Amino acid sequence: MSEEPRLAEQSKVVRFEEIALxxxxxxxxxxxxxxxxxxxxxxxxxxxxxRAFKSFSGYYGGNSRAWVLTIxxxxxxxxxxKNRVLDLAEPIEDKLDELELDFADPETLLLxxxxxxxxxxxxxDLPVEFREVMVxxxxxxxxxKEIANxxxxxxxxxxxxxxxxxxxxxxxxxxxxxxxxxxxxxxxx
Amino acid sequence: MSCQQTRELIHGYLDGELDLMKSIEIExxxxxxxxxxxxxxGMRSLxxxxxxxxxxxxxxxxxxxxxxxxxRRESKPETKSLLFRWRWALxxxxxxxxxxxxxxxxxIVSRQSTDDxxxxxxxxxxVRSLMADHLTxxxxxxxxxxxxxxxxxxxxxxxxxxxxxxxxxxHGGRLDYIGNRPVAALVYQRREHSINLFVWPSTQxxxxxxxxxxxxGYNLIRWSNGGMTYWAVSDLNLAELQQFVQLIRES
Numbered sequence: 166m167s168e169e170p171r172l173a174e175q176s177k178v179v180r181f182e183e184i185a186l187x188x189x190x191x192x193x194x195x196x197x198x199x200x201x202x203x204x205x206x207x208x209x210x211x212x213x214x215x216r217a218f219k220s221f222s223g224y225y226g227g228n229s230r231a232w233v234l235t236i237x238x239x240x241x242x243x244x245x246x247k248n249r250v251l252d253l254a255e256p257i258e259d260k261l262d263e264l265e266l267d268f269a270d271p272e273t274l275l276l277x278x279x280x281x282x283x284x285x286x287x288x289x290d291l292p293v294e295f296r297e298v299m300v301x302x303x304x305x306x307x308x309x310k311e312i313a314n315x316x317x318x319x320x321x322x323x324x325x326x327x328x329x330x331x332x333x334x335x336x337x338x339x340x341x342x343x344x345x346x347x348x349x350x351x352x353x354x
Numbered sequence: 355m356s357c358q359q360t361r362e363l364i365h366g367y368l369d370g371e372l373d374l375m376k377s378i379e380i381e382x383x384x385x386x387x388x389x390x391x392x393x394x395x396g397m398r399s400l401x402x403x404x405x406x407x408x409x410x411x412x413x414x415x416x417x418x419x420x421x422x423x424x425x426r427r428e429s430k431p432e433t434k435s436l437l438f439r440w441r442w443a444l445x446x447x448x449x450x451x452x453x454x455x456x457x458x459x460x461x462i463v464s465r466q467s468t469d470d471x472x473x474x475x476x477x478x479x480x481v482r483s484l485m486a487d488h489l490t491x492x493x494x495x496x497x498x499x500x501x502x503x504x505x506x507x508x509x510x511x512x513x514x515x516x517x518x519x520x521x522x523x524x525h526g527g528r529l530d531y532i533g534n535r536p537v538a539a540l541v542y543q544r545r546e547h548s549i550n551l552f553v554w555p556s557t558q559x560x561x562x563x564x565x566x567x568x569x570x571g572y573n574l575i576r577w578s579n580g581g582m583t584y585w586a587v588s589d590l591n592l593a594e595l596q597q598f599v600q601l602i603r604e605s
Contacts, residue, residue: 174429175429177429178425178426178429181425182422182425186418186421186422189413189417189418189421190410190412190413192413193411193412193413193417194410194411194412194413197411198411203411203414206411207413207414207417207420210413210417210421211417211420211421211424214421214424214425215424215425215428218425218428218429219428281407281408281409284403284404284407284409285407285409288404288409299404302369303401303404303405303409304404304405304409304410308371309366309369309371324362324363324365324366324369324371325362327365327369328361328362328364328365331365331397331400331401334400334404335396335400
């Protein structure tokens with residue numbers, strides 16, 4: 166019997182690693198932000214990569230980052246649903262009504278650059294739909310199209326979720342800081 | 355462009371996702387509208403703070419190694435299909451085993467039937483030797499007479515033992531013909547019972563342990579050792595015949 170199947174299998178692993186492993190960092194970051202827990206994040210990233218490997222023969226090129234992150238996100242959502250911790254506190258209506266509130270009043274949002282912990286907590290408190298688009302956009306630099314791909318929503322929804330997420334984040338931060346800090350949001354940043 | 359439209363599109367503008375025409379319209383509006391400019395600057399500020407705050411979680415250093423080894427384990431269903439890949443060798447081996455087994459069975463069966471034929475010849479020869487009063491060619495109780503008598507008549511020299519002390523007196527020797535070859539027949543006497551001990555060189559190298567059988571009221575014991583095949587036959591009871599065989603084998 167020839168060794169070909171084994172060699173093919175080995176080169177499949179190597180090709181998969183070349184394509185998928187560069188996105189491990191982004192995959193872990195997303196999983197960690199979705200799950201709030203490093204151990205779950207590790208386990209689910211591994212599970213997701215195994216799933217990706219199994220469906221690798223169905224991957225015909227294209228955006229490998231979006232492909233990997235889609236599987237990671239789906240794996241995490243499945244886990245969240247199974248463990249009933251999917252924090253969908255309210256129905257998400259993807260519209261821009263919230264933006265009618267004028268959040269840009271410099272007096273209401275006071276933010277200190279160095280208070281990373283508070284920022285982290287505020288992001289963590291965002292509903293998962295907003296949180297994930299914020300993570301993908303602000304931390305991973307995903308384009309709207311890539312985000313639309315991963316989250317499986319139209320481009321316009323990506324933009325409206327980002328808008329609402331940012332607005333909520335500003336509000337959360339303003340509430341947390343209250344009146345105690347008074348560093349004006351820099352308008353020349 | 356209105357403030358309402360601008361608020362909708364300002365995030366796309368911030369993220370560089372608007373086309374050129376929309377971008378120019380936004381910029382025109384921002385130049386005229388202080389409120390929207392403040393909104394925009396607030397958003398831009400927030401974005402740079404989020405992006406610059408080291409909020410990313412880095413994977414633990416061993417995660418990549420774990421993944422790599424998990425992938426290699428995962429890609430080894432090869433070991434599962436090993437049986438599948440060796441299926442031809444396996445079925446060939448199986449076939450060979452069947453052939454060998456049936457050959458062995460056939461060999462055993464044919465040896466049994468050969469034994470049967472020989473046993474029949476032994477009994478016939480024994481009976482004939484008694485009926486025709488041709489028990490011995492060399493009637494002698496002296497093994498030194500009997501043994502040399504076979505010289506020149508056989509291509510082997512049978513061991514001749516004197517067992518008179520043990521109650522099996524040597525009666526003589528005879529040339530006989532068993533299984534298409536001349537054989538030595540040694541005749542012993544136990545009370546009124548004659549014992550024919552047939553001896554010839556074995557065709558098989560390995561020794562065979564004793565095997566007793568009965569045929570036409572005669573007891574037969576067959577064995578082989580030292581390259582010779584022995585058949586003892588007599589109307590003597592089996593226990594005494596076995597005793598005789600033991601004495602022949604020992605001494």
